[in-house]
Amino acid sequence: MRSALKISSLLLATAFAGASQVRAADTASGVLLGADGKAHGTVTVTEAPKGVLLRVVAEGLAPGWHGMHFHEKGSCTPPKFTSAGGHVHAVMPVVHGLLTPNANDAGDLPNLYVTKDGTATVELYSTLASLHGADGRPALKDADGSALIIHTSPDDYTTQPIGGAGARIACAVLK
Numbered sequence: 001m002r003s004a005l006k007i008s009s010l011l012l013a014t015a016f017a018g019a020s021q022v023r024a025a026d027t028a029s030g031v032l033l034g035a036d037g038k039a040h041g042t043v044t045v046t047e048a049p050k051g052v053l054l055r056v057v058a059e060g061l062a063p064g065w066h067g068m069h070f071h072e073k074g075s076c077t078p079p080k081f082t083s084a085g086g087h088v089h090a091v092m093p094v095v096h097g098l099l100t101p102n103a104n105d106a107g108d109l110p111n112l113y114v115t116k117d118g119t120a121t122v123e124l125y126s127t128l129a130s131l132h133g134a135d136g137r138p139a140l141k142d143a144d145g146s147a148l149i150i151h152t153s154p155d156d157y158t159t160q161p162i163g164g165a166g167a168r169i170a171c172a173v174l175k
């Protein structure tokens with residue numbers, strides 16, 4: 001009885017030690033700003049061992065498919081959001097497109113689908129970027145930061161330089 005108690009309290013101590021070693025998730029997040037200058041949702045990027053997890057919760061956007069990329073500057077000035085610069089990249093010249101054989105565009109992401117009610121809720125995973133720079137994957141949290149941009153049209157994943165995705169309709173500074 002006594003030894004059983006000892007073992008269980010030892011297990012408890014081990015469990016607590018384990019819990020204290022669990023680090024808070026390493027994330028970058030921001031408010032999704034529309035071209036109207038108003039908040040249209042939130043974006044969260046979580047560092048993963050081999051990439052980043054991206055969560056987008058959006059509202060008040062035009063229904064349909066929209067190109068979406070990580071852009072190289074942490075600046076979202078509406079309505080055109082050109083302040084966010086080009087795509088995040090480690091190598092120049094940047095070759096765009098998830099369906100392009102020699103692509104090196106670290107900002108590439110799958111398209112976002114906005115439903116009829118103007119909302120989108122999704123989690124995506126990219127092995128092309130990182131929060132702090134890892135294994136040749138450029139850092140989203142570098143000196144000038146980064147932004148998530150949503151475009152007016154879908155990305156065809158092949159056309160240079162942005163897959164024909166057109167104008168920028170929403171932007172979130174990731175910090």
Ligand SMILES: [Cu+2]
Binds near residue numbers: 071087
């Ligand atoms: Cu883009």
